Amino acid sequence: MPYFVYKIAPPRRLEHLATVERYQDARATVRNRRQAEPRETGVEYRLIFARQQGEAEKHLAVTDDARVSSED
Numbered sequence: 409m410p411y412f413v414y415k416i417a418p419p420r421r422l423e424h425l426a427t428v429e430r431y432q433d434a435r436a437t438v439r440n441r442r443q444a445e446p447r448e449t450g451v452e453y454r455l456i457f458a459r460q461q462g463e464a465e466k467h468l469a470v471t472d473d474a475r476v477s478s479e480d
Contacts, residue, residue, distance in 0.1 A: 409457055412464040413437050416452040422465055425453075 411434035458464035
């Protein structure tokens with residue numbers, strides 16, 4: 409399964425940047441992009457391991473708040 413590299417701009421706009429087979433290459437791409445991006449822009453760079461691009465986007469579209477489950 410490949411690694412998908414995404415740029416996430418406010419408000420949660422996903423932009424596919426690359427599809428990479430090796431984790432080390434995907435990690436290097438994300439690190440380089442993060443270093444080049446000023447923090448005040450609010451842009452994030454993420455990599456995700458998934459079978460298909462659509463599956464990757466589905467996981468990235470879920471906000472952190474929605475991932476937290478409440479236990480009653």
